[in-house]
Each structure stands twice: as structure tokens, then as C-alpha cells.
Amino acid sequence: MRHSLPIAPQFYVTAPQPCPYLPDQSERKLFTALTGDRAKALNDTLSKQGFRRSQNVLYRPACSDCAACMSARIRVADFEPSRSQRRNQKRNAHLKREATSPWATDEQFALFRRYLDSRHADGGMADMDIFEFAAMIEETPVRSRVVEYTRHSEPHGKSKRSAGRDLEAVCLTDVLDDGLSLVYSFYEPNREKDGLGTYVILDHIELARQVGLPYVYLGYWVPGSAKMAYKARFSALEIYRDGVWQDLGDPHAHANALHPLAVRPITEQVAAISLPPLSDDPAL
Numbered sequence: 001m002r003h004s005l006p007i008a009p010q011f012y013v014t015a016p017q018p019c020p021y022l023p024d025q026s027e028r029k030l031f032t033a034l035t036g037d038r039a040k041a042l043n044d045t046l047s048k049q050g051f052r053r054s055q056n057v058l059y060r061p062a063c064s065d066c067a068a069c070m071s072a073r074i075r076v077a078d079f080e081p082s083r084s085q086r087r088n089q090k091r092n093a094h095l096k097r098e099a100t101s102p103w104a105t106d107e108q109f110a111l112f113r114r115y116l117d118s119r120h121a122d123g124g125m126a127d128m129d130i131f132e133f134a135a136m137i138e139e140t141p142v143r144s145r146v147v148e149y150t151r152h153s154e155p156h157g158k159s160k161r162s163a164g165r166d167l168e169a170v171c172l173t174d175v176l177d178d179g180l181s182l183v184y185s186f187y188e189p190n191r192e193k194d195g196l197g198t199y200v201i202l203d204h205i206e207l208a209r210q211v212g213l214p215y216v217y218l219g220y221w222v223p224g225s226a227k228m229a230y231k232a233r234f235s236a237l238e239i240y241r242d243g244v245w246q247d248l249g250d251p252h253a254h255a256n257a258l259h260p261l262a263v264r265p266i267t268e269q270v271a272a273i274s275l276p277p278l279s280d281d282p283a284l
Contacts, residue, residue: 008275009032009033009042009275010032010033011030011031011032011270011273012030012031012032013028013029013030013031013062013266014028014029014031015028016028016064019063021068021069021222021225021227021228022066022068022222022224022225022258025063025065025066026063026064026065027061027063027069028061028062028063028064029059029060029061029062030059030060030061030062030266030269030270031057031058031059031060032046032057032058032059033056033057033058034053034056034057034058034141034142035056035141036141038276039056039141039142040141040142040143041276041277042058042275042276043058043141043142043174043176044176044177044178044276045274045275045276046058046060046273047174047176047181047217048178049240049243049273049274050070050071050240051071052071052181052183052219052220053140053142053174053181053183054136054183055135055136055139055140056139056140056141061220062266062269063263064260064263065260065263066257066258066259066260066262066263067241067257067262067263067264068222068223068224068225068254068257068258069220069221069222070220070221070222070239070240070241070254070257071217071219071220071221071239071240072217072218072219072220072221072231072237072238072239072240072248073179073215073216073217073218073237073238073240073245074201074205074215074216074218074234074235074236074237074238075214075215075236075238076179076205076208076209076213076214076215076216076236077209077214077236078235078236079205079234079235079236080235080236081202081235082233082235085198085202085233085234088194088195088198088199088202089199089202091194091195091199092149092194092195092196092199094151095149095150095151095168095169095199096149096150096151096152097147097148097149097203097207098147098148098149098150099145099146099147099148099173100145100146100147100148101145101146102137102138102140102144102145102146102172103137103138103146104130104133104134104136104137104138106130107167108133108137108146108148108167108170109130109133109134111167111170111186111187111188112128112133112170112186114188114189114190115186115187115188115189116128116186117189118189119189136172136184137172140174142174142175143174143175144172144173144174144175144183145172145173145175146170146171146172146173147170147171147172147173147200147203147204147207148167148169148170149167149168149169149170149171149187149196149199149200149203150165150166150167150168151165151166151168152164152165152166167188168187168188168191168196169185169186169187169188169196169197169199169200170185170186170187171183171184171185171200171204172184172185173204175213176213176215176217178213178214178215179208179213179214179215179216179217180204180207180208180213180215180216180217181216181217182200182201182204182216182217182218182219185197185200187200197230198230201216201218201234204216218231218234218237219231221237221239221248223251223252223254223255223257223258224255224258229251232248232251239254241254241257243272
């Protein structure tokens with residue numbers, strides 16, 4: 001009988017590039033391919049260690065000069081919305097949530113372009129075309145959903161032409177064994193005052209609560225980055241730092257993560273990564 005040996009994932013490091021969050025800093029990423037039958041197990045395991053998914057790649061910041069990018073997640077059972085977040089929920093309660101298979105549409109792409117042009121015109125995704133957008137949505141080797149938030153208007157008057165379905169926000173979401181991971185979200189920029197980005201997170205917390213998942217993963221929180229400051233406004237927020245999940249506490253207490261001495265060598269980082277078991281069957 002011929003046996004095929006399981007192959008452990010290989011990890012690589014990207015070349016330094018300008019940091020999108022902190023001025024005068026460079027970023028590099030530690031990454032591995034997410035393919036094959038064990039993709040889900042690898043995604044579940046490495047997400048618990050600060051990794052994020054982008055299509056068929058798992059990555060984690062591994063910068064040489066700082067360790068500021070820390071994976072963040074919300075403990076669903078302990079989360080209590082603030083007064084402003086409760087107002088946000090009421091303000092957007094008319095939106096309808098629709099979770100579908102990861103399939104890109106022209107309507108999603110049009111909203112995505114409006115969002116980028118308004119908020120991230122100079123970002124790394126600014127030139128993304130519809131084919132690249134489709135790849136971002138559809139190329140997933142794990143259990144993913146596209147969660148759409150729509151506003152439905154009722155027909156009125158004799159013409160009845162005002163009825164319709166307006167797409168207000170979209171979130172590409174991975175379903176992990178211990179939570180929901182918000183891979184990427186975007187929303188109608190003309191309604192920014194309504195806090196649609198915050199509402200998407202609040203609704204995912206409720207969705208995770210309904211299905212009994214303990215965490216909602218938000219991506220990275222970066223001390224000193226105005227772009228990431230909003231994540232610290234959610235209660236029961238944990239960050240992955242020094243190999244463990246811990247309460248965020250005072251956001252200003254993490255300023256030392258910006259120091260070069262906060263960084264462990266790449267070899268130590270890779271050696272400390274826990275991988276999923278090769279088989280759930282101990283007899284194999």
C-alpha cells in the first residue's frame with residue numbers, strides 16, 4: 001500500500017513595504033499558503049494565533065522595527081454595547097441582513113468602488129478592478145459568507161416606481177470553529193454619519209451570539225493609528241500579544257509595541273507557531 005506523507009505548511013516573509021498604518025514605518029508579513037483538505041483546520045488554528053486570511057493565504061505582520069499590529073477579537077458573552085452603540089443599532093435597525101455564498105456581484109463592486117474612492121483613494125486596493133474584486137470574494141478554501149445589508153423601500157403613489165433594494169454595506173466573513181472573522185467590509189460612504197462600519201461589527205456580534213460562537217475577530221488593532229482607534233471602543237476586546245490573548249486594557253499602555261526591541265526574530269516566531277494535528281484519528 002502506498003502512503004502519502006502529510007506536508008507541514010511552509011512559511012515565508014515578504015519584502016519590506018511602506019506601512020499603511022504608521023508614518024515612517026515599513027511592514028513585512030509572515031505568510032503561508034492555505035490550500036488542500038486541511039485548509040479549514042489551518043485557518044482555525046492560525047487565526048487563534050494572530051493570523052488573518054486573504055484569499056488562499058494566511059498572514060501575520062512580522063515587522064522588523066515594531067510589533068504594533070495586534071490581532072483583535074471581541075468576547076461575545078462579555079460584550080456590552082455603549083450608549084452610542086445602542087443608538088447606532090436603533091438608527092440602522094431598518095437594514096436587512098442577507099448571508100449568501102461568496103459570490104461577487106456588479107452591485108457589490110459598484111459599492112466597493114464608491115467606498116474606496118471616498119475613503120481609501122490612495123490605498124493599496126485603490127486600483128482593484130472587478131476581476132481582482134471577484135477573486136477577493138470568491139477565492140476562499142474555507143467556509144466563508146458574504147453578508148449584505150440592504151435597505152428596502154416600499155412602493156408608494158400610482159407609479160410604484162420608488163420601491164427598491166439598496167445595498168448599504170457588505171462584509172466578507174469567515175466562519176471559524178470559535179467565531180466569526182470579518183475578512184473585509186465596506187459600506188455606502190454617503191451614509192458614513194450613520195456608522196455603518198460600526199453597525200456591521202455590532203450585527204456580527206449578535207449573529208455570533210445567536211449561533212453560539214464565542215468570538216468575533218476584527219483584524220488588527222494598532223496603537224498610535226487613527227485608522228484603527230475605533231476598535232478600542234468595543235467592550236470585551238482582546239488582543240493577541242506576546243503569544244497570548246489578553247484584555248486590551250488601557251490602549252495607551254501598549255505604546256512600547258512601537259519599539260524595535262519589542263520584535264522577536266522571525267525564527268523564534270515561526271518556531272512558536274502551533275499547527276493543527278495531522279489527523280483527528282490517533283490510529284492513523
